[in-house]
Amino acid sequence: MRLVVVGNGMAGSRLVSEVRARDPRIDVTVLGAETCPPYNRVLLSNVLAGNTRPEQVRLLDPSWYGTHRVRAVFGSPVELIDRDTRTVLTADGRREPYDVLVLATGSEAVVPPIPGVERAIPFRTLGDCRRILAAAERSRRAVVIGGGLLGVEAARGLAGRGLPVTLLHLAGHLMERQLDVEAGEVLGETLAGLGVETRTGVAAEAVLEEGVRLAGGELVEGDLVVLACGVRPVTGLAADAGLEVRRGVVVDDELRTDDPAIFAIGECAEHDGTVYGLVAPAWEQAAVAAAVITGGKLLYRGSRLVTRLKATSVELAAMGETQLTEEHAEVVRFSHRARGTYRKLVIRDGRLVGAILLGESDAVGTLTQLFDRGGPVPGDRAGLLFPGLSAAPVADSPTLMPDAAKVCQCNNVTKGEIRACWEAGARDVPGIAAGTRATTGCGSCRDAVAGLVGWLCEQEGVPA
Template sequence: MTRIVVVGNGMAGARLVSEVRARDEHARLTVFGAETWQPYNRVLLSNVVAGTMQPDQVRLLDPSWYADHGVTAMLGVEVTAVDRETQAVITATGRREPYDVLVLATGSRAVVPPVPGAERAVAFRTLDDCRAILRAAGAARGAVVVGGGLLGIEAARGLAGRGLPVTLLHLAGHLMERQLDAEAGLVLGQTLDTLGVRTRTGVVVEEILDDGVRLAGGETVEADLVVLACGVRPVTDLARDAGLHVERGIVVDDEMRTDDPSVFAIGECAEHRGTVYGLVAPAWEQAAVVADLVTGTDKTARYRGSRLVTRLKAKSVELAAMGETHLTEDEAEVVRFSHRAAGTYRKLVIRDGRLVGAILLGETAAVGTLTQLFDRGAPLPGDRAGLLFPGLPASAAVADSPVRMPDAAKVCQCNNVTKGQIRACWESGARDVAAVAAATRATTGCGGCRDAVEGIVGWLCEQEGVPV
């Protein structure tokens, strides 16, 4: 019986455990999680801050799942060392757990800037962090969020939705500079301003005070609550101490295997072909590959990298960014439309007749179409305006309408679920979104595909005369 030990019980580790058990009922599975919580969906923590979801609603596995599936779960137990010679992991209490296969899914930790008073702030990374933020927000008169990336914007919008005046401070010249160009960052900042979030870019925080933060130059921004969302760093200490190859992350090959053939790494701690992925979809794709390999289900399984689509999950802010968004007209064909007053910005980056990047800010019916075209690398129609404005007569052949959407179109990016799979499980009796989610896992990642899934299910019910 193969002994599989998983270190890390977050979104990657928990997914691996469930994938392995789905393929092999007899493998001996042990998972260690440093947090005492059952595994939860970290992507949805901004909804907890905003108050639109409760902590128990972001849980990935039911508490009874482990016992029901014969998995030994060691929650709140930190693994401090890997003994590769004897093939065992060692915990902080001295327990030794032998393995035949070890999977490192240690994730990332929040980056805390080295400024005086950093201990007065709350990082935004874990469920415990969320609870600390909510406790402080209850008595706060104002908040500062440091960091204008994805998490920082979601945290700021969530706190503003609770009625707190919020100032968002960002070091770079515009928000989400990794995913957005300067114009998109400006439009996003103006949109946030209308929602109660004051944004300031190009500022340096020099100290965190009891009553706010001090900026370079001496200015003080007052706040009772300071939240840090300054990025994350892969947790690689365990692998490095064990002598494994570590660069920015734990280096793995296409099998997600480290330079020790019995040790794998997946998720935010893993570096594949020079890239460390910080989104859920790649982690879940990697978990499926490792599960196939370690159970022998598919010995040819390989991970070839992921085409990333970033979605902002903030109420009243619609944003999707994908691929190479920073290319200029000298490097590619660029089609764009900006309407700052309406909070709308759309940009397509096209190379060799194919979509290699896009930014879609503000409500647009083009998101589904463009995501499909980007994911499939399909040739684009000649009418570029029709891609940005699907209502025009000559719009793209791939459509958002369930009627014209091909069965191969990917609806849920996180779980790689197509329209055809949704149709198949509907025909098998899954007649609402909850049933489809249970059968396919669609909507259980970032949640961005929920409207599309609802639309497909509703359309199928309407076609067959089934009550919705």
């Protein structure tokens, strides 16, 4: 079988590694538009903030491809899919025949059609990140356009480098897809204490040399302008090939398009009416597609989304249906704005269907497990929001966590898998990461994994 993968980002590189782990015989070629090896896009905000070096976000070392007999071509975007001859054509004239084709083309930054926008730098790729860092060295003030997840992370990262930052957002509050109004306001107040001025309900009209002009004529000064206006799936290749495309490339439960020889995964794929923009669904889809391609039986039934903000000194997790009100669900909330704390539970039919946790909280692990597994919510609602006040031990204690409890959301790694890896000889977090991939996504589970390793070592009297 000749497998060709178009796209070597987080979804494409994961699919290639999953296929090779299942079947060493398949002929695999991966074609990437970017000139560098695949990297963890989730951690680019850490690079921007200076907490992580660019080389530390690499997903696969270039030597991996030769060792695993995978042909990898970097800087070779695909321009055409010829479904009649089952061949793809690249911009540099390469023709690659396929028996199975996987589209992992990802998404691209939305660039608003306003005058002077070419002066701004999108925040999407590693190349963009390097351009922003170079510009920041010679800038006095920064403006970030877009107050979604990436915009907040970019603004916090630049502020952490000592630049005064103004964050502009069209909607009435920050991260409106994940947060309700009050949570968005509390987040804005938290950012203000970290050097980020937030302006919501404003529209950028033009990018000038001296900053951004708003609708109405006001000038927001800044010699560095960063765009974080959202992303859109890259679907042109699929559409030109005659595949069904709505918002994304339409796929079924096996991640096949309407051409059974072509699959689509990650941010370019639309499953059951949903396009997922987070890493965990992309990696879940890669595992399903790899299983199907190598002759296995596995179906994708959708993903339960947990969003984690990766910004220094800002703790935020949001999951599920956070916008529901008391008319449609039981809502339990606590707000202490002076301390930047906001916690909200959304419960329907005795199940947790949504939650927001802003500010430092030891409830994240328990609530994530409840949400992910769809289990019944305990009667002590206050104990869920404030585990330390409850007389009962918390569910995410290593002693009480069931082996099926998911510790790493990005890679779908359970406590049982971490225990098994530890029993096989891994005695630290890097060892667990190498054996299970836990902590290699957004990295927010690192403390939990370290805690489990420490607990296992303590239980067995083994030096950590």
